Amino acid sequence: MRLIQNMSTIAEYPSAEGASKRVIKIAVIGSSGVGKTALVVRFLTKRFIGDYERNVGNLYNREVQIDGEQVAIQVQDTPGVEVNANGLSCTDQVSRSIQWADAVVMVFSVTDCRSFDLIGQLHQLVTRTLTDRSLPIILVANKADLLHVRHVDAQEGPLLASALGCSFYEVSASEDYSQVHSAFHRLCIDLAKQQPQTPVNAASSGTEKKRSPLIPRPKSPNMQDLKRRFKQVLSAKVRTVTSV
Ligand SMILES: Nc1nc2c(ncn2[C@@H]2O[C@H](COP(=O)(O)OP(=O)(O)OP(=O)(O)O)[C@@H](O)[C@H]2O)c(=O)[nH]1
DSSP states (O other), X not given: OOOOTTOOOOXXXXXXXXXXXXXXXXXXEESTTSSXXXXXXXXXXXXXXXXXXXXXXXXXXXXXXXXXXXXXXXXXXXXXXXEETTEESSHHHHHHHHXXXXXXXXXXXXXXXXXXXXXXXXXXXXXXXXXXXXXXXXXXXXXXXXXXXXXXXXXXXXXXXXXXXXXEEEOOTTTOHHHHHHHXXXXXXXXXXXXXXXXXXIIIIOSOOOOOTTSOOOOOHHHHHHHHHHHHHHHHHHHHHHHO
16 A cells, blocks of 8 residues: 555644544455545545555544644544454554444445455454453445446345344545545544543643633732732832822
């Protein structure tokens, strides 16, 4: 897989106001060649780059606007899962990504029945991996532009998604940015609503907390004394002037 030059890798996301940015972590899983990398890059850069090397698992970082708020998105592009004699391949790496993620995007290609047939097992892998929590999962059917080599009927995707309790999106990473954007964007909106924003000062900076303006600063006794004496001198002068 080719690394995209204009994507930033950001470790922390402090904003100017001192509050940490929301970080949304998404794992993208599916068979090899279904267009996982193409989808991730399309969502994050708006560009379709058709020629990728086989993905071994790359993490993409990007800041995007969600409902007017600047949000840091991290997307883990996982290696393509295949069925082999021992079951599913790459399950360790994919399971780690699922554990790390706040949401999972399961992808199949409408041109590849095997990628569609694998979705049930991938969904089981997600639920087996997450024994203590559940997370939002969406099902994405990619390569909708390839009508002449379509092998998965249009109604099969939505049926499977509703059986698994997922939202469903049919998209073409190559032809339609808006479809890809709306699938990921919807997921990000739902996640952003779920996650509370934590102030960076309290959580990680180690710097002293800002004093609340409601709590009065303790006054220096010397300053108070000086002010009192200054007032006394002034009122004595006023008395002197009026008595003349
Ligand atoms: N026509 C068409 N081709 C696509 C689309 N999305 C991806 N492709 C092509 O499908 C091939 C595989 O895309 P990748 O994004 O590398 O797929 P992947 O799932 O990341 O594959 P692995 O890295 O092997 O796991 C590439 O040649 C892409 O150009 C699409 O929406 N339409």
